[in-house]
Amino acid sequence: MIPFLQTALLYVIPFLLVLGVVVTVHELGHFLAAKALGTKIDRFSIGFGRAIASWKDKGGVEWRLGWLPIGGYVRFAGDENAASIPDAEDLADMRRELVAQGRGPEIARYFHFKPIWQRATIVAAGPIANFLLAIAIFAALLMSFGEWVLPARIAVVEPDTPAAAAGFRPGDLIVQAAGRPVTRFDDIREVVTVRANVPTEFVVDRGGQRVTLNATPAWRTTDDPVAGRQRIGTLGIRPAQGRDDFVQVHYGPIEAVVRGTDRTWRTLQTTIYYLGRMITGQVHADELRGPLGIATVTGKVAALGAEGSDGLGDMLLRSGVNLLQLAALISVSIGFMNLLPVPVLDGGHLMFYAYEAVARRPLAAKVQAAGYRVGLALVLGLMLFATWNDLQRLRVFNLFGGLFS
Incomplete structure (x- = not known):
């Protein structure tokens, strides 16, 4: 039981919380844009499947919590029928049906009758x-x-690596990589990790002078404490990482x-x-x-x-x-x-x-x-x-x- 609870606490619950927040905000984006443009909305659901809780607000929108918390959705009026993928004929049928039901004034609020720019915005x-x-x-x-910032200053250039072949030296301060400005060593990792086997231009500050170097990051298999075993691009440089080398920025x-x-x-x-x-x-x-x-x-x-x-x-x-x-x-x-x-x-x-x-x-x-x-x-x-x-x-x-x- 204890291992199960540990797994739930460390893996399942954090995963559902992170995914739930990201997906809910995504759907809220659709919802708020639709509301702002006067679109008729039937339901906003967090999670899929049968509802474990639901209620309606004053605007007639049903808010629902599904039992399967791995996503969510917004359902606009009219989405429950074939007009969810309408063509001109479907739209005409829907319009006639709404008029026959005495709901003609609502037509302008239906998502599929909105101008293209409004639908695209939503x-x-x-x-x-x-x-x-x-x-x-x-x-x-x-x-x-x-945040604690580690400047992109090189302390060690490993032998027989792309950095050594390109001419990097200890003491070089990298200021640009692949056309991007560099202000911290993490910026270098961000560029190099995804550019294995891709010739890349670097600009370093060497004793007050700008020097351009070209290096091709090489593949290396590493064991990351978070990502696990993975293949990433590396140059073969290491920064100085003493306590005095980090700079706290507010x-x-x-x-x-x-x-x-x-x-x-x-x-x-x-x-x-x-x-x-x-x-x-x-x-x-x-x-x-x-x-x-x-x-x-x-x-x-x-x-x-x-x-x-x-x-x-x-x-x-x-x-x-x-x-x-x-x-x-x-x-x-x-x-x-x-x-x-x-x-x-x-x-x-x-x-x-x-x-x-x-x-x-x-x-x-x-x-x-x-x-x-x-x-x-x-x-x-x-x-x-x-x-x-x-x-x-x-x-x-x-x-x-x-x-x-």
Whole structure:
């Protein structure tokens, strides 16, 4: 019983909390944009499946808590029928039905009768909410705690490494990497980790002079305390990491928001770049993580935060801060993934609206339905593949092999 409770506390509960916050904010983005544009909303659900609690507000919106807390959704008026993927004929049928029921004045409030720009705004509001959540989390943490910054000054250049071949020297201060300004050593890791086998330009300050160096990060397999065993790009440099080398930086509200926005943008850039390399086959797809992998990382992040804590309050604070940072990173990823032009995702809806704007009529319902089926198959296939990677990474099949050998 005790091991089960420990697993629940360290893995399941943190995972559900992080995912719940990220998905709820995403759906709130759709909801608030729809409300602001006068759209009729039937339901806002946190979680799927049968409701364990529900109530209606004064506007007639049903708020629901589903028993399966792994997502959520907003249901607009009219979504319960075939008009969820409407063409011109479906819209005409819905209009006639509403008029026949004496509900003609409500037509303008139905999502599918809204102008294209309003529908696109409502759809895009979900991913935008994810990006705003990440900015808010980063800014709040920076404003509350500040951060310890390790300057990007090299202390050690390992022999027979890309850095040594490129001419890096101890004492060099890296000020630019791959065109990005560098202010801390973490900026270097962010660039190098995803650029293995990619020639990359660096600019260093060497004795007051700017020197340009070109290096190609090499693959290295490492055991990260959070991410586990993974292949990443490395240069072969190490910074000075004594207590006096770290600089504590405090931020005011405006500075924290600017820094939070910059961190969110950098995370998005890195995500897009890494995904592009994965699609083109430059990075092994087995690095892709699914729900099990995210749950494992979430548990390790919570456990890492609890290490060295002084009492329950300190443990909850440390773990909470770590989980908030992870939630911000996941929120950026979910916001970006939802903007991909794949039917069933928000980006797929935006793609259909772009067609409608050009053709001046919705895409045929049959074509939309086929697109949604293909999109759903792609998303489910990707999730299954990522879950397979998770099981391989967790060595589940090795365990089964031991049981039956």
